Amino acid sequence: MARLDTITLMESKNPKNKIFPKDFLWGGSTASHQVEGGTYNQWTVWELENAARLAKEAENSTRYLSPVWDEIKDEATNPENYISGKGVEHYERYEEDFELLLKLNLNAFRFGIEWSRIEPEEGKWDSHAIEHYRVYILELRRLGIKPVMNIWHWTLPVWFTDKGGFEHGRNLSHWRRFVEKVAHEYGDLLEYVITLNEPNVYTTHSYLMGFWPPAQKKIFKAGMVYYNLVRAHRQAYGILKDKNPDLQIGIAAQLANIQAKRPRNIFDVIVTQIMRYAWNWWFLRRTRHHQDFIGLNYYFTDYYKLHKRENPKVPLNDLGWYMEPEGLYPLLLRTWTHFKKPIFVSENGLADQGDDYRRWWIEETIVAMQRALSEGVELKGYFHWSLLDNFEWAQGWWPKFGLVAVDRKNGMKRTIRPSAEWLAKKIKDLSE
Numbered sequence: 314m315a316r317l318d319t320i321t322l323m324e325s326k327n328p329k330n331k332i333f334p335k336d337f338l339w340g341g342s343t344a345s346h347q348v349e350g351g352t353y354n355q356w357t358v359w360e361l362e363n364a365a366r367l368a369k370e371a372e373n374s375t376r377y378l379s380p381v382w383d384e385i386k387d388e389a390t391n392p393e394n395y396i397s398g399k400g401v402e403h404y405e406r407y408e409e410d411f412e413l414l415l416k417l418n419l420n421a422f423r424f425g426i427e428w429s430r431i432e433p434e435e436g437k438w439d440s441h442a443i444e445h446y447r448v449y450i451l452e453l454r455r456l457g458i459k460p461v462m463n464i465w466h467w468t469l470p471v472w473f474t475d476k477g478g479f480e481h482g483r484n485l486s487h488w489r490r491f492v493e494k495v496a497h498e499y500g501d502l503l504e505y506v507i508t509l510n511e512p513n514v515y516t517t518h519s520y521l522m523g524f525w526p527p528a529q530k531k532i533f534k535a536g537m538v539y540y541n542l543v544r545a546h547r548q549a550y551g552i553l554k555d556k557n558p559d560l561q562i563g564i565a566a567q568l569a570n571i572q573a574k575r576p577r578n579i580f581d582v583i584v585t586q587i588m589r590y591a592w593n594w595w596f597l598r599r600t601r602h603h604q605d606f607i608g609l610n611y612y613f614t615d616y617y618k619l620h621k622r623e624n625p626k627v628p629l630n631d632l633g634w635y636m637e638p639e640g641l642y643p644l645l646l647r648t649w650t651h652f653k654k655p656i657f658v659s660e661n662g663l664a665d666q667g668d669d670y671r672r673w674w675i676e677e678t679i680v681a682m683q684r685a686l687s688e689g690v691e692l693k694g695y696f697h698w699s700l701l702d703n704f705e706w707a708q709g710w711w712p713k714f715g716l717v718a719v720d721r722k723n724g725m726k727r728t729i730r731p732s733a734e735w736l737a738k739k740i741k742d743l744s745e
């Protein structure tokens with residue numbers, strides 16, 4: 314304990330430890346479908362069709378993964394858990410949520426816009442929805458919070474998926490029309506735009522493993538979708554830049570800190586190299602001439618023994634994910650070495666309903682970022698996932714990722730978690 318105190322004391326006395334640039338963005342992040350409520354897209358349809366099945370399967374799937382199964386089993390076995398429904402009513406309560414950002418000393422916010430709201434029918438724009446996001450962005454700006462807009466976070470209008478979504482190159486004309494509209498409406502109000510969220514996760518979960526809509530396991534189709542998303546990003550980049558050349562545009566890529574379990578074992582090393590390339594770099598390399606920054610979503614450090622993941626048994630978050638927050642440091646260095654572009658940690662966080670690990674996770678993450686900055690990595694911001702408890706896709710509502718807890722059974726009451734209070738203070742200290 315005494316040693317810990319000394320370190321804290323040294324840190325506060327040593328200005329060199331305050332390595333975060335003055336204009337560093339400290340943000341929260343969300344995605345439209347996960348918080349807004351009242352959306353109608355391919356996920357909404359899929360949830361209704363699959364809620365009962367997911368609840369039934371939880372006993373066999375989630376039970377063996379989650380270290381908090383006993384506490385969450387009632388929720389996880391209830392079909393209601395798997396329906397996004399009213400979300401956390403962020404669509405209506407966004408002003409209240411922006412106040413929370415201010416309370417937490419956050420100066421930036423990553424949010425999603427919902428294509429299915431803006432273009433509910435093919436070629437027909439919803440002026441209310443368009444206006445909604447305009448007012449939303451303006452409100453963030455008025456409060457001095459930097460808006461970081463995410464155009465696509467996995468949800469698609471049903472009319473678009475009826476045509477096969479991103480499976481067909483010809484459908485990109487619909488995407489382009491949508492991005493043109495977005496550029497026209499919001500291009501002048503923004504500095505930062507993320508086009509696509511985690512194309513690797515979307516493609517594998519929806520087209521290879523069949524976990525998410527359209528629940529397919531087709532390797533060829535997966536390849537097509539992945540490549541079409543490369544094209545979608547490049548096209549969006551061009552459209553947005555034409556509208557506003559000052560816009561800073563990137564992707565939020567899910568990158569893992571992939572390591573060899575036995576660093577001297579040639580097979581582990583080869584698998585590690587292949588996995589790093591396939592999972593982390595393939596997409597980014599194909600889009601590198603169309604990126605002003607790299608958005609990096611960090612959750613996972615994975616150790617490979619031959620072709621199998623073999624991670625330490627603890628600590629695990631509520632979803633059973635092995636947690637190694639400090640793995641962000643080598644990953645930041647590697648990403649910087651590969652691309653030499655400014656980096657944002659565009660997502661980072663954990664499912665932790667008891668708020669037992671969140672403070673530790675964030676603290677380790679801040680140290681990892683300090684180290685990377687000290688090594689010359691051009692790191693420009695950090696966005697915690699998530700600002701609010703939200704709808705965790707096929708796992709539904711039980712995993713709690715929020716800096717702010719939301720009680721959906723109690724008028725959607727928002728309560729700042731202790732770890733978030735701590736973060737708010739830390740940001741203040743680091744910014745002084």
Ligand code: BGC
Pocket residue numbers: 344347510511514567610660698704705706
């Ligand atoms: C996604 C989020 C998701 C989070 C936690 C990220 O991969 O972008 O939508 O909620 O991980 O699983």
